[in-house]
Ligand SMILES: [Fe+2]
């Protein structure tokens with residue numbers, strides 16, 4: 001089986017698995033495109049590792065959303081599901097281990113740091129998709145899904161006290177808003193990125209996002 005056929009098979013499997021709106025196949029393709037862009041600015045990137053990693057990185061996202069214990073980590077479970085798929089597609093052990101490392105370390109909260117160039121590129125690309133125009137669209141898709149308001153009327157510290165539990169998880173997702181997500185999470189993203197090109201893109205995307213939310217505030221307050 002050639003590489004293109006393998007990628008097509010992976011896409012078919014991932015499409016079936018991903019149903020929720022903000023982590024659907026479009027997110028996977030955007031991440032994949034960003035990976036290819038950033039890879040052009042880095043040396044010795046193995047696309048045979050990077051592309052399947054990007055395609056499979058959120059394969060367990062739906063399982064994590066369904067999990068009521070809050071303990072299921074889609075990065076860890078995803079790496080196990082990916083291993084099965086890759087074995088069936090006859091990937092070599094050495095590639096499978098590298099792909100699993102990328103998937104396990106793509107997540108903020110896991111605590112495992114990406115230590116290969118492919119893992120760093122996937123981490124950066126996945127985080128970049130949360131900011132900029134795509135990030136705004138995704139955060140409002142989620143807001144619609146969970147019937148959130150555009151902004152909350154109370155001070156941020158009050159909100160964080162009553163609506164977060166351990167690991168930064170939310171008690172009540174319907175009380176969350178896109179603006180809070182921007183203030184608490186998205187603003188920090190560019191500082192957490194590894195590659196030079198991603199940092200550059202991140203800075204520019206955040207500037208765009210900031211001007212959008214500033215404008216939104218003015219419109220809500222009836223100033224513009
Ligand atoms: Fe993820």
Ligand SMILES: [Fe+2]
Pocket residue numbers: 023027031057058126
């Ligand atoms: Fe993702």
